[in-house]
Every structure is written in C-alpha cells, then in structure tokens.
Amino acid sequence: MDKFISHTGSGLPLRRSNVDTDQIIPAVYLKRVTKSGFEDGLFAAWRNDPEFVLNKPQYKDATVLIAGVDFGTGSSREHAVWALQNYGFKVVISSRFADIFRGNSQKAGLLTVVLPQDQVEMIWDAVEVDPAVAITVDLEAKNVRVASATYAFEIDDYTRWRLMEGLDDIGLTLKKIDEVTAFEGKAPSFKPKTLPIRA
Amino acid sequence: MGKTLAEKIWADHIVHSATGEPDLVYIDLHLIHEVTSAQAFDGLRLAGRKVRRTDLTIATEDHNTPTQNIDQPIADPVSRLQVDTLRANCKEFGVRIHSLGDAEQGIVHVVGPQLGLTQPGMTIVCGDSHTSTHGAFGALAFGIGTSEVEHVLATQTLPLIRPKTMAINVDGVLPVGVTAKDVILAIIAKIGTGGGQGYVLEYRGSAIRALSMEGRMTICNMSIEAGARAGIIAPDETTFEYVKNKPHAPIGADWDAALAYWKTLRTDDDAKFDTEIFLKAEELAPFVTWGTNPAQGAPLNASVPVPSDYSDPEERGAAERALTYMGLEAGAPLKSIKVDTIFLGSCTNGRIEDLRAAASILKGKKISNSVRMLVVPGSARVRLQAETEGLDKVFLDAGAEWRNAGCSMCLGMNPDQLAVGERSASTSNRNFEGRQGKGGRTHLVSPLVAAATAIRGTLSSPADL
Numbered sequence: 176m177d178k179f180i181s182h183t184g185s186g187l188p189l190r191r192s193n194v195d196t197d198q199i200i201p202a203v204y205l206k207r208v209t210k211s212g213f214e215d216g217l218f219a220a221w222r223n224d225p226e227f228v229l230n231k232p233q234y235k236d237a238t239v240l241i242a243g244v245d246f247g248t249g250s251s252r253e254h255a256v257w258a259l260q261n262y263g264f265k266v267v268i269s270s271r272f273a274d275i276f277r278g279n280s281q282k283a284g285l286l287t288v289v290l291p292q293d294q295v296e297m298i299w300d301a302v303e304v305d306p307a308v309a310i311t312v313d314l315e316a317k318n319v320r321v322a323s324a325t326y327a328f329e330i331d332d333y334t335r336w337r338l339m340e341g342l343d344d345i346g347l348t349l350k351k352i353d354e355v356t357a358f359e360g361k362a363p364s365f366k367p368k369t370l371p372i373r374a
Numbered sequence: 375m376g377k378t379l380a381e382k383i384w385a386d387h388i389v390h391s392a393t394g395e396p397d398l399v400y401i402d403l404h405l406i407h408e409v410t411s412a413q414a415f416d417g418l419r420l421a422g423r424k425v426r427r428t429d430l431t432i433a434t435e436d437h438n439t440p441t442q443n444i445d446q447p448i449a450d451p452v453s454r455l456q457v458d459t460l461r462a463n464c465k466e467f468g469v470r471i472h473s474l475g476d477a478e479q480g481i482v483h484v485v486g487p488q489l490g491l492t493q494p495g496m497t498i499v500c501g502d503s504h505t506s507t508h509g510a511f512g513a514l515a516f517g518i519g520t521s522e523v524e525h526v527l528a529t530q531t532l533p534l535i536r537p538k539t540m541a542i543n544v545d546g547v548l549p550v551g552v553t554a555k556d557v558i559l560a561i562i563a564k565i566g567t568g569g570g571q572g573y574v575l576e577y578r579g580s581a582i583r584a585l586s587m588e589g590r591m592t593i594c595n596m597s598i599e600a601g602a603r604a605g606i607i608a609p610d611e612t613t614f615e616y617v618k619n620k621p622h623a624p625i626g627a628d629w630d631a632a633l634a635y636w637k638t639l640r641t642d643d644d645a646k647f648d649t650e651i652f653l654k655a656e657e658l659a660p661f662v663t664w665g666t667n668p669a670q671g672a673p674l675n676a677s678v679p680v681p682s683d684y685s686d687p688e689e690r691g692a693a694e695r696a697l698t699y700m701g702l703e704a705g706a707p708l709k710s711i712k713v714d715t716i717f718l719g720s721c722t723n724g725r726i727e728d729l730r731a732a733a734s735i736l737k738g739k740k741i742s743n744s745v746r747m748l749v750v751p752g753s754a755r756v757r758l759q760a761e762t763e764g765l766d767k768v769f770l771d772a773g774a775e776w777r778n779a780g781c782s783m784c785l786g787m788n789p790d791q792l793a794v795g796e797r798s799a800s801t802s803n804r805n806f807e808g809r810q811g812k813g814g815r816t817h818l819v820s821p822l823v824a825a826a827t828a829i830r831g832t833l834s835s836p837a838d839l
C-alpha cells in the first residue's frame with residue numbers, strides 16, 4: 176500500500192445519493208480472478224449514458240470523487256474499492272459512508288473523507304465551475320483545500336497513522352515478522368508439513 | 375482457573391498480543407481452492423510478496439470441477455479460468471496442488487484429513503466457511519475471507535479477536551439409525567442459525583465420544599450453519615488411531631512427542647465455558663430440513679410446521695416464506711414429500727463411511743423410477759477406496775450415478791444442478807434458496823435417509839423399508 180500524506184488532483188462531482196456497491200461494481204464483474212482490471216466495471220450500468228459525469232471529457236483525469244450521501248451501501252464486496260482504485264481514484268469525499276465500504280477502503284488505502292453536506296455542495300459547485308480546480312486532500316493536516324477554501328475533517332488516529340505509513344494489515348504484520356520468525360523457530364518437529372510430499 | 379480446549383490451542387499460537395489490538399495468531403496449515411484464492415495471489419504479486427511458508431500450504435480443485443468427463447477440458451469458461459488460474463498461481467508461488475485427475479484431488483476438507491495434514495492442536499484456515507470440519511481432530515479451524523487468505527499467504531499469521539466458548543453436551547447412546555448428521559441438524563434447530571455467533575463450539579459428552587472420526591467431522595463441519603466460525607472435539611484414542619499411518623502423520627520419536635502433546639488437549643475440569651447447552655442422545659431421531667435455512671428442520675416422523683403456530687412474528691414470516699419457496703403444505707407429514715433428486719456427497723457426508731452407510735441400504739435394491747441419484751465421493755481417494763470395496767457396483771446396480779470427486783451439487787457451481795422447482799434430498803449442508811441450482815428445493819438429510827429416500831421416492835428412513 177502506498178503512503179498517503181497528501182494528495183492533489185482534480186475532482187469528479189457525483190451528485191447522487193445512496194450509490195450502493197452493486198452500482199459501483201455490478202455482480203457480473205466479480206468473476207474476474209484479479210484485484211486489478213475492475214475499472215471497466217466501475218459504475219457500469221451508467222457508463223452507456225454519454226451524459227453520465229464519468230463520461231465527460233473535462234473530468235477524465237479526476238482522482239478525487241466527490242459523492243452524495245450514503246456512498247457504498249449494500250454488499251460487502253471488496254471489489255467496489257478495487258474498482259475505484261483501479262480507475263484512478265485516490266480519495267472519496269462524502270457526507271456519509273456505509274460502514275463496511277469505509278472499512279474496506281481503509282484496508283486497501285483508498286482515503287474516505289467525511290465532510291458536512293453543505294461543504295460537499297460547495298466543492299461540487301467549485302468543481303462544476305472549474306473542472307481543473309486543484310483539490311488538495313491533506314491527511315497530515317486533516318483538511319481539504321479547494322481554491323481559497325479549507326475544510327477540516329476528522330479521522331481516527333490509528334487509521335490516519337496506518338494510511339500515512341502506507342501500512343495495510345499485511346504491512347503491519349510484516350513489522351512484527353521477527354516475532355513470527357522467532358515463533359517458527361520454537362515449533363515442535365512433529366508439526367506436519369505439506370512439503371516434501373509424502374505418499 | 376483451568377482452560378478450555380480452544381483457549382489452550384489459542385494460547386499456544388499467539389505470536390504477539392497487546393491490549394487494544396487483536397492477537398496475532400500463527401497458522402499451522404493453510405488450505406487453498408480455486409474460488410477464493412485468485413485475488414489473494416494477485417495481491418501478493420502486486421506487492422512483490424512471496425508465499426511465506428509453502429510447506430504449510432496446500433491447494434486442491436473442488437468447487438468448480440466437473441464430476442463427469444474429467445479427462446476433457448472444463449467446458450464452462452468461467453470455471454475453467456478459475457481452475458487454470460489456481461494452477462498457474464500454485465506453479466508461480468511454489469504451492470503444492472492436487473489437480474483434477476490426481477488421486478489426492480477432492481474437496482479441500484476431505485483432502486486435509488486423508489493426507490494426515492489435519493492433526494490435533496493445530497490452527498487451520500481456508501477461504502471456505504466449512505473449514506470448521508477440521509475441528510473434529512481437536513484443531514482450531516475456521517473459514518476466512520480473501521483478504522485474510524492473502525494475509526496468511528504473506529505472513530502465515532492472522533490478527534484475530536479471541537472467540538468465546540460454548541459447550542454442547544450430547545450424552546447417552548444414539549438410537550439405531552440416528553447418525554452424526556441427525557445430531558448436528560438437531561443442534562442447529564435448537565440453537566438457531568445465529569446461536570453460535572462469536573463462539574467456538576466444543577462438542578462433548580458420551581454420544582460424541584462414541585462417534586467415529588468421520589462422524590465427528592460431519593458434526594464440526596456444520597458448526598458454521600449455527601453461526602459459529604469453528605467447532606471442536608477433544609482428541610482421543612479414536613483420533614490418534616485415525617491419524618496414525620496417514621501420509622503426513624508424525625513418525626518415530628515425533629509420533630511419541632506428538633502423542634504426549636495431544637493428550638494434554640482437553641478442556642480442564644475446572645474450566646468455564648461462556649455458554650453451555652445439553653442434549654440427550656436418546657431423544658434424537660433421524661432429522662430432515664423442511665425450510666430454507668439449516669435451522670428449519672424437524673424429526674422425519676413429524677409434519678411440515680404450521681406457520682401460525684409460531685409465536686415469534688419473525689419466525690412465522692420466515693416459515694411462511696420458506697414453505698412458499700419449498701412448495702410445501704403446512705401440516706403435511708414430512709414422509710409424504712416426494713423428491714426428484716438424491717445427492718450423496720459434499721464435505722459433510724462425502725467420506726467413505728457415508729458411502730458405506732448408504733450402500734448398506736441400497737445393496738440389492740433399486741432406486742425408485744421417479745428419482746435420479748448422484749453419488750459424488752468427497753475425494754478421488756475416497757472414490758478409489760469405494761471401488762476397491764465394490765461400493766460403486768452397489769450404487770450402479772441400484773440405478774444411481776457414480777461420479778468423480780468434488781463439491782458438485784452441494785453448491786452447483788459445476789454442471790450438477792437442480793432445475794427450477796426440482797426437489798432434492800441432499801447430504802450436503804446448506805438448503806438456502808437456489809443453493810443447488812436456481813429455484814431448486816433442498817432437504818438436508820443423512821446418508822441413511824438419502825438411501826432410503828432414493829428407494830421409496832419420498833422422504834424416508836431405513837426403518838420404513
């Protein structure tokens with residue numbers, strides 16, 4: 176997982192509420208055997224509509240998704256987070272996220288920022304006026320900066336530390352890998368091994 | 375105060391423990407299959423990581439594999455891709471795999487024990503909820519998600535919150551014709567599909583002690599259907615005898631050391647369980663499910679329940695929905711229910727003893743003209759053993775189909791599925807809507823009931839023949 180200290184990019188205003196994980200990535204896309212390549216499935220049901228915001232050329236380089244309330248509800252599929260990341264998003268801003276989606280995203284290193292709905296609306300407006308406006312999401316300072324405006328956000332210390340260190344759960348465990356090795360050193364010799372194969 | 379068996383095994387596997395954090399638990403054996411491993415391997419690849427302990431990891435193909443024409447390429451492209459991906463990943467990362475056609479291929483929870491890789495006192499995980507099966511050996515074994523599969527591949531550990539413990543005591547002698555499957559179905563009907571949530575279930579008592587290893591596996595297998603991630607049974611002479619001489623069992627001085635350790639693996643007399651429940655073996659009977667979750671079951675001699683008899687509105691609604699889906703009439707005797715398909719197999723009841731039990735009923739008899747019967751051994755090794763004993767002949771002579779090993783109709787990911795509205799008596803573990811095929815209707819039964827039902831065409835026990 177990459178370290179997340181601060182990110183600056185352009186925004187995509189998704190003015191819809193209750194976008195569930197079936198909409199983020201429909202079930203038919205789940206048969207894939209990789210964690211990558213889900214970008215084709217992102218918002219698949221809406222992609223046929225040329226008016227859908229993701230299809231508009233002015234937003235094609237967006238890396239910050241500014242979503243409506245209750246983003247990521249529904250099934251617990253981890254694929255929803257992967258699809259957003261595969262497409263290139265680094266941050267999702269919303270006034271409320273579904274718990275499981277938020278948990279999954281924090282595990283995978285996709286930053287989810289909660290701002291009050293009126294501030295989300297201000298960012299939507301700013302991005303629609305100027306799609307190229309730089310949005311800086313600063314995890315260290317715990318704020319979002321758009322043009323001259325600054326919006327502070329809250330995040331728990333443990334998650335913030337983990338994201339800033341770029342530590343996924345595996346990364347965290349790998350910090351204790353010497354303890355794992357020491358534990359393995361004490362394993363009794365009668366414990367079974369799959370290799371070499373015995374018939 | 376003393377410790378429970380599960381607490382002892384947990385304590386023996388803690389790598390790191392600190393307040394406010396989950397324990398970091400060492401994993402002794404990681405079983406892999408094609409459905410839940412692909413993204414985990416891909417995650418390793420993206421991060422440039424390796425499988426830490428290939429010598430504690432083993433893969434087999436089971437969920438998608440066809441049970442006919444196994445010498446041909448898998449016809450369904452999605453299934454084939456999942457299997458091919460597993461093969462490629464195992465090759466790339468150096469993981470031992472038993473592929474279709476190999477004598478050790480089969481359902482992952484049948485393969486581990488038959489190779490002797492499942493032993494007392496171990497921690498065992500697999501990206502499959504029925505990993506609880508291995509608890510029958512006095513191991514702490516549970517299913518995990520794909521992210522956790524990746525975590526174990528990379529570190530051979532998992533950060534875990536310690537579960538609570540529940541004792542399920544079954545004392546007495548089981549009546550003739552009552553099997554491990556009936557015991558576990560009765561337990562689930564008693565505590566409900568959520569009753570075990572957050573617990574390790576320890577099955578105890580003289581009726582459990584009297585079971586064979588395979589019967590114990592059937593019990594532990596379905597712990598997850600009661601909401602528990604793990605079930606466990608203390609190892610004893612039956613366990614040691616079963617493990618001894620299996621390919622990966624300890625030998626020589628290692629065997630003696632292992633045995634000395636295994637004998638300490640029991641719940642201390644002064645240990646306290648968080649919850650305890652009791653069943654009397656004498657009161658149990660052949661059991662069958664009538665609904666769409668494994669807790670919706672009743673003794674075979676009973677009738678389909680009448681929803682209005684339930685005082686709890688939630689349960690009443692669930693029963694009404696289940697009867698509609700199942701196409702059953704409230705109050706009808708369960709034995710009047712006609713079935714179309716008999717499925718004998720799965721990680722619950724696809725072992726050699728299960729096949730022997732069913733064959734003992736079918737020997738010299740014919741299955742009803744109105745049913746088809748699929749016999750799917752849990753592993754290729756079980757199939758070979760059955761053929762050595764002539765069981766395949768018994769099934770074929772009776773009019774059943776003798777298939778190759780795999781999960782098959784337990785979940786219908788391969789071509790073995792129920793058609794819309796078709797009804798099965800199945801020795802598997804889940805009777806969820808659509809589990810065995812879209813619109814299919816499942817009654818969970820023991821191998822003995824499955825065989826008797828095949829002969830009569832209606833839900834029956836051997837006593838009805």
Ligand code: SF4
Pocket residue numbers: 436437481482483502504720721722780781784785802803
């Ligand atoms: S037999 Fe059924 S329950 Fe067992 S592992 Fe296969 S699909 Fe899962």
